[in-house]
Amino acid sequence: MPDRRPRPPHPALALDDTVHQRVRLGILTVLSETRECKFGTLRDELGLTDGNLNRHLRILEQADLLQVIKGYEGRRPCTWLRLTRQGRTALRAEVAALEQLVERLRNAPAEEPETDT
Amino acid sequence: MSSTDDVWTSDDDVRPEETLAELDRLRTRTRTRTHSGAWLPAALVALLLLASSALYRAPFAQINSLTIDHPYWAGLPDEQRHPVLSYAFWFVAIPLLVVVTAAWYARRARQLGVRVAWPVFAATGLGVLLLLAIVAAVPKTKLGSDGMTADLPTWWWQGLLTPLLPVAAAVLALAWAERSPGLAASGLWITLLTVWLCGTLPLGHIPSLVIGLMDGGTSSYGGQLALRPGHYLGLMALPLVVFAVVRGARAWRLHHA
Numbered sequence: 001m002p003d004r005r006p007r008p009p010h011p012a013l014a015l016d017d018t019v020h021q022r023v024r025l026g027i028l029t030v031l032s033e034t035r036e037c038k039f040g041t042l043r044d045e046l047g048l049t050d051g052n053l054n055r056h057l058r059i060l061e062q063a064d065l066l067q068v069i070k071g072y073e074g075r076r077p078c079t080w081l082r083l084t085r086q087g088r089t090a091l092r093a094e095v096a097a098l099e100q101l102v103e104r105l106r107n108a109p110a111e112e113p114e115t116d117t
Numbered sequence: 118m119s120s121t122d123d124v125w126t127s128d129d130d131v132r133p134e135e136t137l138a139e140l141d142r143l144r145t146r147t148r149t150r151t152h153s154g155a156w157l158p159a160a161l162v163a164l165l166l167l168a169s170s171a172l173y174r175a176p177f178a179q180i181n182s183l184t185i186d187h188p189y190w191a192g193l194p195d196e197q198r199h200p201v202l203s204y205a206f207w208f209v210a211i212p213l214l215v216v217v218t219a220a221w222y223a224r225r226a227r228q229l230g231v232r233v234a235w236p237v238f239a240a241t242g243l244g245v246l247l248l249l250a251i252v253a254a255v256p257k258t259k260l261g262s263d264g265m266t267a268d269l270p271t272w273w274w275q276g277l278l279t280p281l282l283p284v285a286a287a288v289l290a291l292a293w294a295e296r297s298p299g300l301a302a303s304g305l306w307i308t309l310l311t312v313w314l315c316g317t318l319p320l321g322h323i324p325s326l327v328i329g330l331m332d333g334g335t336s337s338y339g340g341q342l343a344l345r346p347g348h349y350l351g352l353m354a355l356p357l358v359v360f361a362v363v364r365g366a367r368a369w370r371l372h373h374a
Contacts (some may be wrong), residue, residue, distance in 0.1 A: 022136065029140050033147040034231040035294075041230025045147070073227065095140065097133070102134045 006057065018063045019094045023048065023056050028091040030081040031066060039079040065090055133197075145294045148296070149153065153368040155295040158218045160305070160361035161289055161353040166281075172203045176347035185318075187280035188253040194347045195320050207280035211246050211287075215239045223367055234294040242287030246280065252279045276315040281353075285311055290358070299364075303356035310353050320346065 019025060026046050031037055043053045062067045065087035069080040083091075170176040170327040172191040174183070183196035190203035197203045215238075285307040292300035314320060 025136065025140060026143060029143050030147050033144055034151045035130070035234045036232040038230030045143075095137070098133045098137050103139060 001086055003051055016090060018059060018065070019090045021056070023052070024060055025091075025094065027053075027056060027081075028059060028065065028083065028087055028094075030089055032088060036080040036082045038068065039081065042081060060087070063090075122313060131226055147231075149367075149371065151233060152295045152297065153364070153371055154221065155224045155234075155291065155297055156361045156364035156368055157221050158214075158235075158291055159357045159364070161214050161217060161301060162284060162291075163357035165214060166284065166350050166354040166357075168210075169206065169280075170347040170350045172197050173346045174198055175345065176350075177345050179343065179345065187275065188249075189276070189315060190280065191237065191346070192279055192281045193314050193320060193349060194276065194318055195346045203280075207246070207283075211242055211280070211283060215242055219337075235291075235318060237294050238287055238291040241290035242283050245283035245286045249278060249280065249283060255321075265267070268335075276317070277312065279315045280310060281307065281311040299356070299360045303360060306356050307353050310349065314349055320344075320349075 019028065023046065027042060030042055030045055039050075039053070039057075043050060046053070048056075057066065057068065061068055063086075064084055067082045067084055071078055071080065071083060163345075169192050173193075174180075174196045180196075185194050185196060186200050187194075190200050190207070191197035192203075192207075217240060218235060220231060226232045285304055288300060288307060289304035292298070292304055317324070
């Protein structure tokens with residue numbers, strides 16, 4: 001007799017497209033370990049170009065997940081980045097969803113492919 | 118900081134466990150670099166505690182009689198050389214500690230490109246010290262060394278008017294800013310010793326309840342540890358010294374790797 005109990009939603013549904021992108025996940029992870037991080041430091045840590053990093057920062061800033069603070073160091077302009085409260089919560093939720101996903105994949109029967117029908 | 122992995126720029130599909138593992142490595146690497154400077158403020162606080170033993174008339178030697186001024190501006194309830202000297206020591210040394218710590222973290226931020234929440238440490242240390250100065254602005258009371266003549270209910274909390282509390286609070290704030298369980302344990306240890314030593318008289322008094330428990334439930338009048346302020350300050354500073362040595366060595370290795 002088939003089991004008709006409602007199944008819990010697939011953990012992949014909990015993944016947030018804004019956060020799940022790998023570079024953005026890396027950005028949020030670095031920022032979560034600091035109070036503020038310099039643009040150049042983050043760029044070097046993740047091995048990105050200025051333009052690439054800027055593109056991802058703009059998306060995260062628009063989603064209110066990080067704050068961009070522009071200032072000066074001596075006479076040189078300098079950009080610092082800070083994770084917002086929403087950013088911290090979003091990162092935590094994303095990592096939890098990934099862990100659930102891994103757990104589910106690990107416990108899935110080896111020869112029972114899932115079908116849509 | 119240098120990049121060692123191209124997982125962030127690769128367009129290939131990455132399995133979730135690989136992503137999690139890489140996030141973990143990235144987090145560990147960033148945490149190690151960001152918080153590798155905590156050893157200096159920890160060492161400075163330990164130095165401050167140890168240096169404050171010079172404020173007592175007999176920091177290490179046993180003496181037969183002593184006069185204790187309240188509030189305990191030296192830190193612990195014992196005879197101090199001069200209350201004004203003790204007062205000046207803490208009200209100069211704690212702001213100086215904050216200034217040196219601020220310079221240290223500013224230099225690290227320039228070099229590493231990461232900032233930690235050190236202003237929380239500064240605000241807590243200076244804030245609690247200021248609060249202490251305001252609350253302690255009451256006429257001084259002489260306390261007997263045997264504690265027999267004091268008004269015990271008010272005595273207990275008044276004993277906490279000591280500059281050691283701002284130090285303990287600052288260490289706890291530093292633990293939060295540096296996300297360090299070791300510093301949190303050090304801060305709790307200083308708080309615990311301060312509450313015990315300043316909330317009871319004579320110095321090192323062991324309550325009858327504790328002695329009773331150790332004796333197997335028999336009643337007792339309590340006891341006293343035969344240690345002097347210098348010894349207690351050494352005990353307070355010990356976890357901070359261990360933390361500073363271990364973290365300092367790790368930071369040195371990281372810097373020269």
